Amino acid sequence: MDEHLADILATVSPLEPIELQLLDAQGCVLVEDVTVQVALPPFDNSSMDGYAVRVADVAGATGEFPAVLTVIGDVAAGAGGLPEVGPGEAARIMTGAPLPPGAEAVVPVEWTDGGTGGGAATGMTAASTAPEGAGGEVRVHRSAEAGAHVRRAGSDVRAGELALAAGTVLGPPQIGLLAAIGRGTVKVRPRPRVVVLSTGSELVQPGEPLGEGQIHDSNSFALAAAARDAGALAYRVGAVADDAESLRATIEDQLIRADLIVTTGGVSVGAYDVVKEALTADGQVDFRKLAMQPGKPQGFGAVGAEQIPLLALPGNPVSSYVSFELFVRPAIRALMGVEDLHRPRVRAVLDAEKALSSPAGRRQFLRGVYDPDTGAVTPVGGAGSHLIAALAHADCLLVVPEDTESVEPGTELEVVLLG
Numbered sequence: 015m016d017e018h019l020a021d022i023l024a025t026v027s028p029l030e031p032i033e034l035q036l037l038d039a040q041g042c043v044l045v046e047d048v049t050v051q052v053a054l055p056p057f058d059n060s061s062m063d064g065y066a067v068r069v070a071d072v073a074g075a076t077g078e079f080p081a082v083l084t085v086i087g088d089v090a091a092g093a094g095g096l097p098e099v100g101p102g103e104a105a106r107i108m109t110g111a112p113l114p115p116g117a118e119a120v121v122p123v124e125w126t127d128g129g130t131g132g133g134a135a136t137g138m139t140a141a142s143t144a145p146e147g148a149g150g151e152v153r154v155h156r157s158a159e160a161g162a163h164v165r166r167a168g169s170d171v172r173a174g175e176l177a178l179a180a181g182t183v184l185g186p187p188q189i190g191l192l193a194a195i196g197r198g199t200v201k202v203r204p205r206p207r208v209v210v211l212s213t214g215s216e217l218v219q220p221g222e223p224l225g226e227g228q229i230h231d232s233n234s235f236a237l238a239a240a241a242r243d244a245g246a247l248a249y250r251v252g253a254v255a256d257d258a259e260s261l262r263a264t265i266e267d268q269l270i271r272a273d274l275i276v277t278t279g280g281v282s283v284g285a286y287d288v289v290k291e292a293l294t295a296d297g298q299v300d301f302r303k304l305a306m307q308p309g310k311p312q313g314f315g316a317v318g319a320e321q322i323p324l325l326a327l328p329g330n331p332v333s334s335y336v337s338f339e340l341f342v343r344p345a346i347r348a349l350m351g352v353e354d355l356h357r358p359r360v361r362a363v364l365d366a367e368k369a370l371s372s373p374a375g376r377r378q379f380l381r382g383v384y385d386p387d388t389g390a391v392t393p394v395g396g397a398g399s400h401l402i403a404a405l406a407h408a409d410c411l412l413v414v415p416e417d418t419e420s421v422e423p424g425t426e427l428e429v430v431l432l433g
């Protein structure tokens with residue numbers, strides 16, 4: 015297993031960086047240091063709806079002895095051509111609006127009469143229905159220190175500072191920061207394009223009725239979803255029949271849009287194991303038996319003129335999913351250039367009615383539910399690699415080492431936490 019993973023990781027290297035629109039760069043690794051061109055905020059601005067005032071004018075103001083100021087106009091967010099606030103004057107100002115020259119602080123509207131001549135205001139009336147609010151007088155009931163309710167230019171980040179370092183994975187807050195500092199595009203390693211292709215003449219697309227001996231194709235859906243979850247752009251190709259020529263042609267067609275190809279099924283020792291048949295011929299893909307369960311038969315190689323890596327996973331649904339987690343996910347992460355290739359692993363105590371048995375000489379991956387509060391892990395379903403329902407109710411894999419044939423309840427085990 016470890017050698018197989020090492021061979022895969024030695025072959026895949028991070029994709030060449032490209033310039034992408036912000037939302038297309040979500041989940042990608044930044045390859046440039048991004049510096050701030052214009053400070054955030056770009057100018058001193060108000061953090062409250064209120065009045066921009068001079069500190070001396072409101073010194074000592076109380077509800078009983080308010081400061082009475084002349085309102086010289088409105089400053090809305092986005093305003094330019096700001097009015098100068100002189101002694102004895104105030105400008106009505108909105109949250110995010112630039113602090114006008116002369117003003118040193120903002121008093122929230124709740125600290126004033128809102129220009130009504132009455133008690134403390136609870137808010138402003140819309141300028142469209144009461145334009146007179148931008149004039150007249152306002153009574154201020156409290157004093158304010160210089161800078162009160164003012165968000166200073168550069169208080170978030172200053173021009174020239176590093177906004178995000180190369181190597182950062184772009185999540186929603188990082189994309190928000192890039193947008194805030196005005197970057198429309200960024201240089202990142204792109205999401206790998208992963209073509210997922212299932213094989214099997216028994217497979218029918220979900221939603222279609224089943225004929226005799228047929229089953230629905232679940233692998234291509236589970237693996238396309240898993241590829242997407244790992245950060246890839248997944249292209250699902252519906253089941254290809256067990257015919258080597260059709261499979262070769264389908265793979266050939268897909269090469270154009272693939273950074274990685276994943277197939278399921280047809281890798282074992284049967285007479286219709288088409289992946290093996292189609293891809294062994296020219297020696298491009300190496301088929302191996304790994305000391306693991308599930309996931310024993312595996313193929314790995316590179317196909318086409320561009321030598322696109324191809325991982326051929328076994329067809330049993332649990333085998334293909336577990337193989338994906340252990341081999342394909344790290345490969346996708348390596349193509350993305352992220353440092354953290356693997357799922358987190360923890361030690362957990364087996365909580366089970368009876369001892370678990372495991373095949374000698376094979377590392378077993380059982381499905382389970384992990385309780386982070388108690389540190390216990392409970393198996394879900396049995397070891398059978400056809401048990402899709404149990405897999406859907408699991409959130410981790412229990413790892414039983416190669417040399418262990420029985421695990422007693424209460425024993426500590428390694429657990430792979432699935433997302």
Ligand SMILES: Nc1nc2c(c(=O)[nH]1)N[C@H]1C(S)=C(S)[C@@H](COP(=O)(O)OP(=O)(O)OC[C@H]3O[C@@H](n4cnc5c(N)ncnc54)[C@H](O)[C@@H]3O)O[C@H]1N2
Binds near residue numbers: 213214216
């Ligand atoms: N004589 C031996 N037989 C088998 C061996 C072996 O060593 N000797 N290994 C077994 C193991 S372990 C596995 S795993 C499977 C792997 O078989 P294949 O990769 O060739 O897969 P298939 O035969 O095509 O299918 C296996 C099983 O999975 C179902 N399947 C396949 N694709 C899908 C899909 N897309 N969605 C849902 N289910 C799928 C298929 O119908 C079969 O039931 O080989 C064992 N045999």
Ligand code: MOO
Binds near residue numbers: 309310330
């Ligand atoms: O290795 Mo198979 O994947 O045990 O069912």
